[in-house]
Amino acid sequence: MAFLEIRNVAKSFGGLMANNDISFSVEQGEIIGLIGPNGAGKTTLFNCIAGFYPPTRGKIFFAGEDITGLAPEKICLKGVARTFQIVRIFKDMTVLDNVMIGAFCRTNSTSRARAKAEEILDFVGLTDVQFQISAGLTLAGKKRMEFAKALATEPNLIMLDEAMAGLNPSETRDAVELVKRMRQKGLTVLLVEHVMEAVMPISDRVVVLDYGVKIAEDKPENIVTNEEVIKAYLGEKVHVARQ
Numbered sequence: 001m002a003f004l005e006i007r008n009v010a011k012s013f014g015g016l017m018a019n020n021d022i023s024f025s026v027e028q029g030e031i032i033g034l035i036g037p038n039g040a041g042k043t044t045l046f047n048c049i050a051g052f053y054p055p056t057r058g059k060i061f062f063a064g065e066d067i068t069g070l071a072p073e074k075i076c077l078k079g080v081a082r083t084f085q086i087v088r089i090f091k092d093m094t095v096l097d098n099v100m101i102g103a104f105c106r107t108n109s110t111s112r113a114r115a116k117a118e119e120i121l122d123f124v125g126l127t128d129v130q131f132q133i134s135a136g137l138t139l140a141g142k143k144r145m146e147f148a149k150a151l152a153t154e155p156n157l158i159m160l161d162e163a164m165a166g167l168n169p170s171e172t173r174d175a176v177e178l179v180k181r182m183r184q185k186g187l188t189v190l191l192v193e194h195v196m197e198a199v200m201p202i203s204d205r206v207v208v209l210d211y212g213v214k215i216a217e218d219k220p221e222n223i224v225t226n227e228e229v230i231k232a233y234l235g236e237k238v239h240v241a242r243q
């Protein structure tokens with residue numbers, strides 16, 4: 001069985017099928033891009049995997065276990081972390097305290113949570129601002145802190161929901177480097193992203209959703225020439241050459 005297996009997952013909101021019979025699998029250490037137009041169902045699929053919604057149908061297996069419909073905190077303990085499309089931070093707290101919240105998923109000890117948070121802040125390059133109130137961070141800083149909060153839960157799979165949206169080109173390059181370093185640490189990464197210049201060069205494979213349905217799954221170089229994907233989504237996004 002693959003590290004992560006999505007089997008025939010469907011999620012409906014009333015009459016709307018936000019995810020419709022989606023299947024794909026991910027091997028450990030892979031970076032998988034998940035792309036598609038607005039409303040295609042990308043965030044919904046993250047929510048199903050992370051336990052925020054139970055899927056209406058289908059099964060999700062992670063590291064050999066059926067995790068379908070488990071509560072988010074249980075799924076987190078099994079090693080799945082995610083970031084949010086709209087950054088969710090405790091804005092009145094320091095950067096360090098925000099990241100410690102993630103670390104408390106594995107320990108009740110404040111000193112151990114702090115040590116873990118410090119290690120992760122160093123990894124993401126936020127040590128210098130760790131005592132700042134997080135509301136004062138730039139958008140790039142806040143997104144980086146979200147990475148840190150997720151990493152502090154010690155995941156094996158991290159799901160990043162539009163981690164690069166709104167960043168300038170140099171901040172985007174930094175974020176891409178960070179994703180590469182996550183993989184070097186042994187993490188498996190699922191990446192929802194509209195920034196094709198970022199997602200195509202780092203993804204081993206790309207899954208494309210459209211109206212809740214998987215319309216393609218292939219290597220990036222094949223995705224960018226796939227007629228159906230171009231029609232549904234890529235359209236004018238032509239600068240997608242692999243680095």
Ligand SMILES: Nc1ncnc2c1ncn2[C@@H]1O[C@H](COP(=O)(O)OP(=O)(O)OP(=O)(O)O)[C@@H](O)[C@H]1O
Nearest residue numbers: 013016018036037038039040041042043044045085
């Ligand atoms: N909690 C909800 N209740 C009702 N409808 C929802 C809910 N969450 C998502 N939807 C709908 O499900 C569909 C898929 O939404 P989703 O947020 O998964 O898309 P997405 O691919 O992440 O889009 P975007 O690129 O804009 O973030 C949309 O039509 C959306 O309006």
Ligand SMILES: [Mg+2]
Nearest residue numbers: 042043044085
């Ligand atoms: Mg979304």
